[in-house]
Structures are given as structure tokens and as C-alpha cells.
Amino acid sequence: MPSVAHDILKRVTRDPLGLLGLVLVVIVLGAAIFADVVAPYDPAKIDVLHKLQGPSAAHWLGTDQLGRDTLSRVIYGARVAMGIAVFSIGIGAFIGLILGILAGYGPRWLDAVLIFFFDSLSAIPLILFALTVIVILGPGTSTLIFVIAMISIPVYGRLVRAQTLSLRRSEFILAEQSMGAGLARIIGIHLLPNVLGPLVILVSMDIPTVVALEAALSYLGLGVKPPTPSWGTILNDGYVSLRTNPALVIAAGIPLVIATLGFTFLGEALRDALDPKLKGRRSS
Amino acid sequence: MTKPLLAIRDLSIDYAGHIQAVRKASLDVRLGEAVGLVGESGSGKSTLASAITGLLPESARILSGDISFNGKIITGSDQAALRGDEIAMVFQDPMTAFNPVLTIGDQLVDFQNRLRGSAAEKSERAIAMLARVGIPDPASRARYYPHELSGGMRQRAAIAAALLVSPSLLIADEPTTALDVTMEAQIIHLFRELRRDYGGGILIVTHHLGVVAELCDRVCVMYQGEMVEEGAVDDIFHNPRHPYTRALLACDPARLHERTDYLPVITDAERATFRGASTR
Amino acid sequence: MTPILEAEGLAVNFRAPGGFLGLGHDRLAILEDVSLAIEPGETLGLVGESGSGKTTLARALLGLVPRAGGTIRFEGKAIEAVGTHGFRHLRRKTAMMFQDPVGSLSPRLAIGSAITEPFVIHGALMRSRREAAEELLALVGLPKDFVNRYPHELSGGQARRAGVARALALRPALVIADEPTAGLDVSIQGEILNLMTRLKAELALSYIIVTHNLAMIRHVSDRIAIMYLGRIVEEGPTAEIFAAARHPYTASLIASEPIPDPRRRRQSLAITGEVPSILNRPKGCEFHTRCLFAQERCRSQAPTLTPLASGRSVRCHYPLN
Numbered sequence: 001m002p003s004v005a006h007d008i009l010k011r012v013t014r015d016p017l018g019l020l021g022l023v024l025v026v027i028v029l030g031a032a033i034f035a036d037v038v039a040p041y042d043p044a045k046i047d048v049l050h051k052l053q054g055p056s057a058a059h060w061l062g063t064d065q066l067g068r069d070t071l072s073r074v075i076y077g078a079r080v081a082m083g084i085a086v087f088s089i090g091i092g093a094f095i096g097l098i099l100g101i102l103a104g105y106g107p108r109w110l111d112a113v114l115i116f117f118f119d120s121l122s123a124i125p126l127i128l129f130a131l132t133v134i135v136i137l138g139p140g141t142s143t144l145i146f147v148i149a150m151i152s153i154p155v156y157g158r159l160v161r162a163q164t165l166s167l168r169r170s171e172f173i174l175a176e177q178s179m180g181a182g183l184a185r186i187i188g189i190h191l192l193p194n195v196l197g198p199l200v201i202l203v204s205m206d207i208p209t210v211v212a213l214e215a216a217l218s219y220l221g222l223g224v225k226p227p228t229p230s231w232g233t234i235l236n237d238g239y240v241s242l243r244t245n246p247a248l249v250i251a252a253g254i255p256l257v258i259a260t261l262g263f264t265f266l267g268e269a270l271r272d273a274l275d276p277k278l279k280g281r282r283s284s
Numbered sequence: 285m286t287k288p289l290l291a292i293r294d295l296s297i298d299y300a301g302h303i304q305a306v307r308k309a310s311l312d313v314r315l316g317e318a319v320g321l322v323g324e325s326g327s328g329k330s331t332l333a334s335a336i337t338g339l340l341p342e343s344a345r346i347l348s349g350d351i352s353f354n355g356k357i358i359t360g361s362d363q364a365a366l367r368g369d370e371i372a373m374v375f376q377d378p379m380t381a382f383n384p385v386l387t388i389g390d391q392l393v394d395f396q397n398r399l400r401g402s403a404a405e406k407s408e409r410a411i412a413m414l415a416r417v418g419i420p421d422p423a424s425r426a427r428y429y430p431h432e433l434s435g436g437m438r439q440r441a442a443i444a445a446a447l448l449v450s451p452s453l454l455i456a457d458e459p460t461t462a463l464d465v466t467m468e469a470q471i472i473h474l475f476r477e478l479r480r481d482y483g484g485g486i487l488i489v490t491h492h493l494g495v496v497a498e499l500c501d502r503v504c505v506m507y508q509g510e511m512v513e514e515g516a517v518d519d520i521f522h523n524p525r526h527p528y529t530r531a532l533l534a535c536d537p538a539r540l541h542e543r544t545d546y547l548p549v550i551t552d553a554e555r556a557t558f559r560g561a562s563t564r
Numbered sequence: 565m566t567p568i569l570e571a572e573g574l575a576v577n578f579r580a581p582g583g584f585l586g587l588g589h590d591r592l593a594i595l596e597d598v599s600l601a602i603e604p605g606e607t608l609g610l611v612g613e614s615g616s617g618k619t620t621l622a623r624a625l626l627g628l629v630p631r632a633g634g635t636i637r638f639e640g641k642a643i644e645a646v647g648t649h650g651f652r653h654l655r656r657k658t659a660m661m662f663q664d665p666v667g668s669l670s671p672r673l674a675i676g677s678a679i680t681e682p683f684v685i686h687g688a689l690m691r692s693r694r695e696a697a698e699e700l701l702a703l704v705g706l707p708k709d710f711v712n713r714y715p716h717e718l719s720g721g722q723a724r725r726a727g728v729a730r731a732l733a734l735r736p737a738l739v740i741a742d743e744p745t746a747g748l749d750v751s752i753q754g755e756i757l758n759l760m761t762r763l764k765a766e767l768a769l770s771y772i773i774v775t776h777n778l779a780m781i782r783h784v785s786d787r788i789a790i791m792y793l794g795r796i797v798e799e800g801p802t803a804e805i806f807a808a809a810r811h812p813y814t815a816s817l818i819a820s821e822p823i824p825d826p827r828r829r830r831q832s833l834a835i836t837g838e839v840p841s842i843l844n845r846p847k848g849c850e851f852h853t854r855c856l857f858a859q860e861r862c863r864s865q866a867p868t869l870t871p872l873a874s875g876r877s878v879r880c881h882y883p884l885n
Contacts, residue, residue, distance in 0.1 A: 175662055175670075178658075178660045179685050181681070190673070194670075194671060325720075465820050469821075469835070497822065498823075537782070538779035538822075545783070548754055549758065
């Protein structure tokens with residue numbers, strides 16, 4: 001397995017955009033993980049005396065309307081963005097994977113029930129769903145994770161189901177059955193690796209979407225609760241003082257762009273790297 | 285000797301500078317003549333056929349040599365003008381010859397877009413040609429979609445489509461390979477019947493020696509990009525001169541009269557003798 | 565001698581989906597009343613065109629598709645439902661080579677792992693997996709370093725050899741090969757078939773070869789069974805059938821094959837028309853719509869598979885010769 005990961009890494013970095021994407025993603029993830037170490041100030045530390053200052057030596061990106069250091073808030077914002085993205089997509093993809101395999105490989109009636117479930121879930125308009133859940137559970141990070149996970153289940157579920165359905169009839173699955181392989185072996189060793197590829201790619205492309213979604217919802221006040229720093233809330237705060245101190249808007253906008261570009265480039269490079277058929281091209 | 289309809293001279297083609305698919309190949313097809321282009325995978329025969337119609341993939345380059353059609357050199361020029369008009373092709377997979385969302389009849393009318401006549405006239409010609417290729421009840425079959433026809437019917441329709449434009453050259457690329465034995469026999473029979481009325485030249489590209497023996501007047505044998513032998517069909521089958529031709533004929537189980545336990549193969553040692561052994 | 569594998573009255577249906585939640589279905593017969601037996605050390609050819617049901621029969625014999633009727637006996641013992649002990653024994657002692665040599669190999673599994681799958685599945689690994697893989701590769705004439713290659717990196721011929729290696733991993737008694745030469749150049753076909761013949765002698769195997777290639781099967785099989793629309797229409801020793809076919813379909817198949825000799829061109833068509841759709845099976849003898857010798861009885865009464873002399877049988881009211 002390690003050699004497979006190494007091989008994929010090599011192929012991703014061979015592509016210039018893939019390498020760029022990887023670098024950007026590492027920066028964003030690094031900020032998220034090492035926020036405590038990297039951020040110069042406590043993001044919640046209020047210092048009204050120094051509010052709405054422009055960039056300076058002490059505050060590289062200036063301060064917001066409560067005098068909090070913008071740079072620290074942006075760095076911690078990465079943690080919020082990544083955390084929400086990873087958890088919500090992780091849960092959605094995990095449940096989608098299981099349901100997709102059940103739908104694709106299981107009996108027809110189960111497939112029909114699950115399709116019905118997927119269709120119902122995607123029929124609900126996102127904002128309506130989000131608002132309803134927020135009213136019931138109250139706003140905040142966990143609510144956001146729940147909402148995003150729920151709406152992504154049908155997306156991943158359908159993808160995995162389609163992959164499973166097409167693979168189920170392939171000759172190599174039949175070959176494994178003819179050798180006497182049990183269900184667990186077929187699903188675990190032969191089905192799953194071929195299903196994970198497209199799923200991983202979709203996941204990596206969805207991360208920027210979720211980050212933007214979180215920012216949008218937080219901007220609307222439906223996302224994380226203050227004082228938790230989110231790029232969306234920073235954008236919101238910055239909007240008010242756009243004319244006098246554009247630093248806030250820029251400070252929140254740039255990491256969003258970086259994260260989006262990084263994950264998109266990485267996702268595309270991953271798609272090429274994970275295609276086993278492209279592996280042979282260079283060697284033969 | 286009449287001037288050839290199609291003349292290929294010393295054509296060399298490679299893919300992205302690495303693999304030389306065709307090496308200095310020469311080939312003639314005359315009006316009224318059926319030529320078989322025989323070879324196994326990697327022989328370059330399909331590449332050569334694609335070059336004639338200008339349908340080579342992006343990565344392929346013609347390094348040297350010429351293709352002339354009707355006396356005019358066409359390599360390097362826009363062969364699209366000739367396609368579907370003077371030169372028509374029948375492919376191995378009849379499914380890919382047709383647009384899946386249009387009926388056969390509509391497509392056959394569409395293929396005649398360079399010919400004169402009203403839509404009604406073109407439709408009649410299409411139905412007449414479908415009848416000519418042996419499709420029963422052609423008027424109603426014309427309203428079928430490609431997937432609604434069986435493989436054999438589709439291939440007949442593809443042949444009809446090719447002949448509709450009265451091409452001077454018909455190129456058939458593995459026309460029976462995807463078909464069952466009984467349907468293959470019917471398509472071979474159809475080709476033979478059509479030749480009586482069709483005065484143009486036919487080039488049949490195939491690895492199936494039986495098809496070549498049944499239909500062709502002359503045969504060209506290719507091996508790894510080179511044209512290794514060329515001659516009248518009887519000479520090739522009964523008096524082959526190139527070691528590859530002999531080995532290829534020896535390997536065909538249909539040519540073995542006695543049952544054998546172990547079939548003849550071509551050894552690596554034999555293969556080493558093929559390249560460079562010229563008969564031209 | 566007990567036949568290695570015996571089938572009697574085998575029937576397989578296809579359930580076309582329909583109805584509420586996909587639960588309703590139309591039943592179409594794919595295989596009807598199929599009986600055959602393979603003796604140890606024998607190669608049986610299953611010959612037919614597309615729609616004949618030969619691939620379905622091969623799969624049904626190994627229990628890979630559910631059967632609607634009939635019995636299957638392996639080494640004399642009846643094979644019942646999936647998951648029984650008898651079934652697992654069948655899986656160990658039989659193997660299948662699939663039509664698509666590259667597609668029948670798990671795309672993300674290296675060849676070395678793919679061909680040793682049977683060992684792992686049945687818990688029969690005696691030495692290291694790599695050693696077992698190298699030994700199998702040597703058996704089929706592939707280089708040792710193919711252990712690390714992936715299916716898409718193999719040529720058609722190499723992938724076929726890998727398929728042979730995998731089939732022989734547990735030294736089965738019976739191997740079913742589905743179109744072993746499809747897609748291969750004529751000069752390579754001989755290599756694969758010769759490999760199979762040599763291994764048959766070395767490892768005391770029996771084969772069932774499913775194919776539409778008459779020229780090939782004439783040389784490599786001891787007996788053949790010709791199939792049409794899901795039924796066996798003729799069966800018997802290969803040499804005899806090719807010398808004098810009794811069923812009109814067999815005769816027209818043999819007569820349809822193009823001969824690679826320009827001095828022996830076929831002047832007329834042996835058979836016209838197409839195989840009828842299974843949705844619309846002809847009444848009586850199902851071949852009567854295309855048979856040159858069809859008579860009144862053929863149109864209304866279906867013939868049964870009648871045994872003739874010397875181990876032959878034919879399903880026809882008026883067999884030839």
C-alpha cells in the first residue's frame with residue numbers, strides 16, 4: 001500500500017498544476033493544524049483601542065472592528081473551514097459509500113428503497129433545509145456539519161452506486177466469484193478500490209465547495225457562532241468597513257481563493273493519477 | 285496496365301515520433317478490383333487505411349511517401365472532401381458507424397447531402413439501397429434506430445450507407461470480424477453480389493484469411509509496418525514467397541486438413557527472419 | 565468411469581425487470597433442457613453463435629448463474645445451492661477462463677496477486693505468495709517480473725496466459741475456457757491452445773471450450789456439442805461430426821466458414837436469415853425458420869435430443885445422411 005501512495009504522489013507532483021495544488025493544500029492544512037503555533041495572537045482577544053487598523057508591523061493584516069488580529073483570525077479560520085469540510089464531507093462520503101455499495105450490490109428492492117431515499121434528500125432545497133435544521137438545532141458548527149453531511153450523502157451515494165452497478169457485472173468480479181471468493185472479499189478487495197477512486201476525486205473537488213458554502217452561510221449569519229473565526233464571518237465583518245479598511249475583505253477572500261484553487265488543482269491531478277490505465281503509458 | 289485509382293508510394297507513418305507504424309508501404313487499387321490488405325495486430329494495416337481517408341489520429345505523422353487518388357496526390361491536403369463522396373468506409377463495428385439517436389433512414393438521407401435531389405428522392409434511394417443489401421422490408425426498417433437492428437442488419441445498413449454515394453473506392457475495415465459465422469458468410473456473399481454492379485475499387489483490410497480468399501483479386505501482406513508480399517490471390521495462397529506469408533498461412537487452423545493435437549505457431553526464431561527478407 | 569461433470573435437463577431463465585420496485589418479471593428461457601457429461605481427460609467443445617446460450621451454459625455449469633431446473637453432478641455428487649460444502653468443493657476443483665482476458669483480472673491488483681487469489685480464497689497457500697506466483701508464471705511461460713505488472717499493461721496473449729495460470733493455481737480437475745482465442749492473432753492462438761493442450765496432459769485436466777471458432781475447435785476437442793437458441797442440437801465425437809454432420813444447423817455452420825483458399829470459394833449460401841430472438845421463439849423445432857429441409861412436422865412438433873450410434877445424438881426429426 002505505501003508504494004501505491006508513493007506512486008500516486010509522484011504522478012500528482014509531475015503535473016505542474018498538481019504540484020501547485022498540493023503546495024496550496026499543504027499551506028491551508030498546515031495553517032489549520034498548526035494554528036496554535038503559527039498565529040501571532042489569540043483570535044478572540046479583543047482590543048478595542050486598536051480597532052480597524054490597516055496592515056502594520058504588529059498586525060500584518062490589520063485588525064477588525066473589535067481590535068482582533070485579522071491574520072490570527074484568518075489562520076484559525078482555516079481550522080474552522082478545514083474542520084467543517086473534513087467532518088461533513090467525511091461523514092457524508094462514509095455513509096454515502098456504505099449506502100451506495102448496498103444499493104449497487106444488494107437486492108433490487110433495497111436499491112429501489114435507497115434510490116427513493118437519495119432522491120427525497122436531494123429534492124429538498126439546500127437553504128430551506130439548512131434554515132429548518134438551524135431553527136431546530138440552533139446555529140453553530142455541529143449544525144453546519146450535520147446539514148452539509150446530509151445533503152452530500154445522496155451525491156456520494158449515487159456515485160458509488162453507479163460505480164458498483166457497473167463493476168458488479170464485470171468479468172473480474174465474476175472471475176472472483178468463480179474462484180469461490182466470499183462477499184466480504186469481493187467487496188473489500190475488488191470492489192472498494194475501484195469505487196474509491198472516483199469518490200476520492202469527487203471529495204477533493206467538493207472540499208472547496210463546502211468551504212465556500214460554510215463561508216456563505218457564516219456570512220449570512222447562519223454558520224458558526226461568534227467569536228469563532230470563519231472566513232465567512234470575517235468577510236461579513238469586513239463588508240461593513242469595506243471603504244475604510246478593505247484589508248478585512250481581502251484577508252478573508254484570498255485564503256478562500258487559495259483553498260479553492262489548491263483543492264481543485266489537486267483534485268484534477270488526483271483524477272489523472274488514480275486512473276490505472278494512465279499508469280502504463282509511460283512504462284510501455 | 286490501367287492507371288490505378290488509388291496509388292500509395294513508399295508511405296511511412298509514425299506515432300508521436302516513437303513507434304513507426306508504417307514503413308515505406310506501397311499499394312495499388314484499380315477500378316473494378318478488390319484488394320485484400322492482410323496483417324495481424326501491429327502490422328500497420330489499419331493505420332494505412334486511416335491514412336487514405338485522412339482519419340489518422342492526432343499523434344500520427346506521415347513521414348514520407350504519397351497517396352494519390354485518381355492521379356492526384358492527396359496526402360497532406362484536406363481529404364475530407366473525398367470522404368463520403370469518392371471514398372467511403374465500412375467499419376468493423378457497425379454500431380459506431382451510426383448516430384444512435386437518429387433513425388437509419390434519416391441518416392442514409394443525410395449521408396447523401398452532397399448529392400442532388402429532393403428529400404423524398406433521397407429517401408427512396410436510401411430504401412432502394414437497403415433492399416439491395418438484403419434488408420427485408422426496407423421501408424419500415426428505415427424507421428428503426430441503430431440499436432434496434434441486429435449486428436448483421438447494421439452491417440448491411442453500413443454497407444448501404446457507403447454505397448449510396450457511389451464512391452469510386454470502398455474501404456472495408458474488418459467488415460466481418462464482429463459477426464457470427466453464418467452472418468459473415470452472408471456479408472461475404474453480399475459483397476460478391478454487389479461487385480457485379482459496383483464498378484469501383486474495393487480495399488478490404490482484415491486479418492481473416494478466409495475473407496480475403498473469398499473476395500479478393502489481389503492481396504498485400506503487411507508485417508510490422510512493412511509490405512512484405514503482394515500478388516494475385518491465387519499466387520499468395522498457393523505460392524507464397526515471403527517467409528511471413530508462408531508462416532501465416534501455415535498457422536491458420538482452417539488450412540490444416542488433418543486434425544493435429546498441437547497447432548503450428550510462429551517462433552521467435554522465425555520472426556527474426558521476416559524483417560528484411562524482401563520479395564519485391 | 566464417472567463423468568467429471570454431468571448436467572441433466574438444465575434450464576436457465578432470464579428475469580426481465582419490470583413491475584413495482586422492480587419486483588415483477590418476465591421469464592425468458594435462455595437454456596432449455598440441456599444435458600451433457602464430460603469424462604475425465606476429455607475436451608468438450610461447446611459450439612454456437614451469439615444467442616446460443618453457450619456462455620450462459622458454461623457459467624451455469626459452475627453455478628455462477630442460478631438455474632431454474634435440472635441437476636448438476638460434480639464427480640458424481642449432486643451440487644445444490646450456493647454456500648453448501650459441495651459447492652465450495654466445486655469451486656476448488658473447477659476453474660474458468662474468461663472471454664475478456666484483461667477484463668477478467670482485477671484492475672488494481674498486480675498480476676502476482678491476481679493469479680494467486682485462489683490460494684488465498686481457499687486458504688491453501690503453502691509458501692509465500694510471491695513464490696507461488698512465480699511458479700505459476702513459469703508454468704505458463706510468462707517472465708517472473710510480471711508479478712508486479714498490472715492487467716492493462718499486458719497484451720491480449722499475455723493476459724490469456726495469466727488467465728491460464730490463475731485457472732490452474734489449485735490444480736483443478738476441470739477448466740472451462742470461454743473463447744480462449746477471441747481477439748488473438750492467428751499466430752498467437754496456436755501458442756495458447758498448445759499451452760492448454762500440454763498442461764492438460766501434464767496435469768490430467770478436462771476442458772470445456774466454449775467457442776464459435778469451428779476451425780480451431782476441430783483440432784483441440786474430442787467431442788463437440790452444437791447449441792442453437794439455448795438447446796443442444798447435436799453432440800458427438802468431433803471428427804465424426806465434421807466428417808458428416810447430422811443436424812442441418814451443424815452442416816450449415818460448417819459450410820458457412822470461409823475457406824482460406826481462393827480455389828474453393830463458396831458458390832452459394834448455406835444458410836440465410838438470422839438467429840431468432842429469444843423473445844420470439846419459433847414453434848416446433850426452433851431451427852425450422854432457417855432450415856432448408858423443414859417439413860410440416862418440424863413447424864409444429866419440437867424434436868427431442870435422440871441418441872444415435874457411437875455416442876452421437878441429434879435433435880432433429882429428419883437428421884441428414
